[in-house]
Amino acid sequence: MKFLYAAAWIVGIALMGQSVPILNHLFYLALILVIVLLLLQLLQLLQLFLFKHKHALILQFICGLIYSMLFLTVGYHYAQSALQQRLAYKETKVEDAEVIVYIAKINQLGAETIQQEIQVLNRHVQPVQWLGFQKRISDEQAVLELGKYYRLTGEIRPAHSYAVRGVFDVEQWYLQRNLMSGFKLKHIHPLSESEISALGYTNYLRKQQGVLNKIQLGIEHQRLNIRHFIYSQPLSHKGLILALLTGDESFLDKETTAFFQRFGISHLLAISGPHVLIFAVMLCWLLQKVLNRYWPQIFLKIPRPYALLLPFCCCVLLYCAFVGFEIPALRTLLSCFCLSVLIWLRQKISALTLLLLSASLLLLFDPFSILSAAFWLSYGACFVLLRIYQTTIRLDLTRPQSWQKKLVFSLKLLVESQWKIFVALMPLVIIFFKQVSWVSPISNLVAIPLISLLVVPLEVLAAFTFYLFEPLSSLLFQLADWVLVFLLGILNVLDELLPIKLYAIALNSWQVILLILLLIIVFMPKPSLPKSWLVLGLIPLLGFSSQNSPFELIVLDVGQGQAVYMQHGQQHAMIDVGGSYDESKFSVAKQIIQPFLSKQGVSQLDQLILTHLDQDHSGSYATLKNELSINQVYSNQQLDVATTSNFNYCQQGQIWHWSEQVEIKILSPKANQLAQVPYQQNELSCVVYIQVKDVQPYQYFLIMGDAGWQTEFQLLQDYPDLKVDVLVLGHHGSRHSSAYAFLKHYQPKLAIASAGFHNRYGHPSTVTQARLKALNIPLLTTVEQGSIGFIVQPTGIIELTIQRQTRQWLQSTDSVVPNAIALNGSQPH
Structure with a gap:
């Protein structure tokens, strides 16, 4: 049950920033739970007289369940309280x-x-x-x-x-x-x-x-001295040397970081447990030698393991401070402290309990650690390593005893551990990074021994001797650098032999949950659930998704640009894909569009409509076309498409029937206007009209691209009876679009402006906002609400979703949805 209590506490903390109505009334819920627990404990004391053993177990289970609910509730409100205190100091305005x-x-x-x-x-x-x-x-x-x-x-x-x-x-x-x-x-x-x-x-x-602040400042000065010393050395990989020693990435260039990411070994750049333990073990070994020589009688008063506990913990604490108390180092620090206390008290504890205790204490001191990918990956990797260790010690006790056979056994265990870690951490990698390097087990098999057994010990010795004899320190850093040269040489050979790249993984949330459950079956002890269940679980995981997925339209928050995603059944399409002014510095394609599509479980698009070829609407296509399969591309101008894609001009009269319920039309430009597009690129944007039948309250969506008054007037002439429920404003809400007459004629229930935070154009324009206000048309913007989604529910109601309402730290007074929208019949979520 102790595992369950710790897990409940961690889950409660993990709900930080989310609205969980059932947990909102802490006092009353906690009071009820405590009263029930007291009653159950009283019954448990009388169980020998009132219950048989079977009923006592049931009572114990119920009692444990309620305790877990209490831990979860307290954890949730503890996290929420810490969050509110921190958010009070958050700046929101430029x-x-x-x-x-x-x-x-x-x-x-x-x-x-x-x-x-x-x-x-x-x-x-x-x-x-x-x-x-x-x-x-x-x-x-x-x-x-x-x-x-x-x-x-x-x-x-x-x-x-x-x-x-x-x-x-x-x-x-x-x-x-x-x-x-x-x-x-x-x-x-x-x-x-x-x-x-x-x-x-x-x-x-x-x-x-104060003493503590002076010590902390002194440690920071030493980190700076180490940085300057490494920078002054004739090393080939100064950035890697510094990052592996202190976690300081000041000299680490983007190319090296990308190289490590492609090989799936970027985790080695983080300061982890082995770094901390190597330093502590080295100093404690040296201390033991000194004590053996000059004061051996101390071990007669204090047993050797107990005598070295305090120095060991001090060394761990010192190195954690030296690397800035990063989460993997903190995990090791708390685990060592807990284990040391238990050793002093002569208490036994399982490795898994120690791990959960360490995580629980870390979240008690800093609940915000739960928001870091490092927390989940660090503890996740430790859990897998524990499982491998448990498997190892259960092997036949007659395993080989000669050093040759032990070496073979160790190498076999190393290989086995790499693929198990790779597979077991796959869900976390997908959740946090949305991409994976399939060569990771091989590269880790090479890199981990070299870095953990050679580079890190050499660097720790070099840092220690820096304060004693700088020439020796310089030599040790040089040796570590040579090992890195050797390692990168091997990886470069692999890079030439294999097509090494990061592959995007497109799994939706349900598929990721299913993958986690399947991996639990894989790593459970053999007598547990039958492995044949894996076959049943693999069927939906391999892509046999439902043909009846509801219609969904999302105006994505891509900054000062536009991107709209649509899905219905097995059809997936986008209208524009955004783009930054310099995709080489910040890639909208890699940082926004691809992660979003991966989260949706989308590996290819059936259609892509680029309303026009401005950078903020189509800039990321140059990257996407090489990373994503796109069947059909439409635009108002010719552009280079991938060999697997087909291109057509978008023009008035084009219609696509996705189903009996969903219909997509192009309202502009006309075929005879395409020749004028190079001179009127914005005005002759592809105007897209989407109709979703038999739903309420939003059936008709009009997406204007960057079209302005001229196109709006033409639409009034060509489609006077057009019904519009949701209008994505032309040109991001510019004053030269969304004319008063246009808005008054179509009278949409909701207007949306796709614009960037603190953009230099002032979009959406105050003039446009005034027009909308005068006509009582509610306005949502991607600046204030983030991504704005519309999804059809089984009841036929289109639910409005606001991404900035999903987490408290994303919310502000500006992100609140106007009441008029709720009056139109859809309650935002």
Whole structure:
């Protein structure tokens, strides 16, 4: 039952930011549960007199279930309380500001920018942490120094996520790292401690003089010294050397990171348990040798294992502080502390219980760790390794004893562990990254021994000797660098022999859940569920999805651009695919469209309609056409398509019947206008009209592309009786589209503007918003609501879904849906 209690606590924390009505009344629910538990405990004391053994087990099960519900409820509200406290300091508006800051951590150097965590003293009643951005000009430029105070002027840049299913949540990342905003630095003015005191921050100044803060600052200075020392060495892979030692990725270039990702070994760049343990074991071994030589009698008073526990834990704590208390290192720290306490108390505990206890304690100290992929991957990998270990110790006790056979056995175990870890972590990799490297087991088989057994120990020794004898430290770093050269040489050979790339995995949520259940069957002990059940589970997993999937239309949040996804049954289509001004710096295709389609379980599109070829509507197509199968492409201009795709011009009169319920039409441009498209690209956008029959309250959708007044007037002439329930405003809500007469004639129930956060065009225009307000037409925008979806329910009602309402940190006062929309008959979710 203890496993269940810990798991319930973790699940409760994992619900952070979500609305769970049944758990909202904490006091009353907890009170009822406690009363019931007391009654059950009383009955359990009397079970020898009132119950037989069978009934006692049932009572114990019920009691455990209620305890689990209590742990889940408390965990949920504990997480919600922590979330509300942190959200109170979150910045939401872009504005210029002057702030007083203190620098407590080292910066991170990028190719173009310098990122620096800053503690802001004058924004709220208590200091808050922001992430400062400074343009990197040269290595000699002035930077913010550790332990110094500054007056900074610049621009507050709040974190703003692309609120799309399956896409990396920047706001969640900021929240998890306790960063309340971004800040673009413009001017830097140093302040002395006397000036800080005169400004009224004496208490904060005194706090920084405390022992713990001085130790933390000293550790940061040592991290900076190590960075400078490695940078000064003639090493081929300075970025890898530094990242593997301290987790500092300042010298790590994008090409190396992408290379490790393609091979599925990027997890090795994170500071993990072995890094921490190697350092602790080395120092404790050295301490043991010293004690054996100069003070051996201590082991007569204190048994050897107990005598080394405290130094071991101190070493683990020191290295965790040295690498910035990253989650994998914290996992090791808490596990070591728990195990040490249990050893001192002479208590036995299973490895799985220790793992769950460590996770529970970590979430008690920092519930926001649950938002990190590192938490799930770290503990997930440990769980799999425990399962492999349990399998190993259950092997025949007569296994080979000679060193040759032991070596073969160890190599076999290493190979087995790699494919098991790869398979077992597949669901988590799909959930967090939506792509996988199939060569990962092979590359890990090569990389893990070299990095864990050679590179990391050499680096730890090099860092230790840096404070004793720098030439020896330099030599050890050079040896580690040579091992990395050898490793990358092997990987480069593999790269030439095999088509190594990251493959997108398209599985929807139900398929991922099914995959998890199948893997549980695979890794359960043999007497458990029959493995033949795997065959039944593989059928839906391999793509035999329902032919009756309901109609769904989603206006995606792609920033200052447009992308609309449609699905009905087995048909999948998109109208525009967005695109950033520079896809090489931020790829809408790779960062938004592909993860979203993978989350939907979509591996190919039947149709793609590009309303026109502006970058913000079609820019990501150049990437998508090489990564995604697209059967048919339509646009108002010719463009290069993949060899597997067909191209046609979109023109008035085209109709596609997806079913008896769904019909798609092109209303503009006319065939004789196509020759004018190069001169009127926006105005002659493909205007798409979608009708969904026998549903309420939204049946008719009109998507205008970047068309303006001229096209709107033409539509009024050609389609005076057109019914419009949902209008996706032309040109992102520009003042030169959505004319008053056009809006008044069609009178849509809902208008949608697809626009970017803090865009320089001011879309949607205040003029357009005024027109809509005058006509009582509700307006939703992807800036404020994120992705906006419409999905047909079995009852025939189209449900309106707002992505920014799915998590509390995505919500703001602007993201609240206007009441008028609910009055039209659809309740947003």
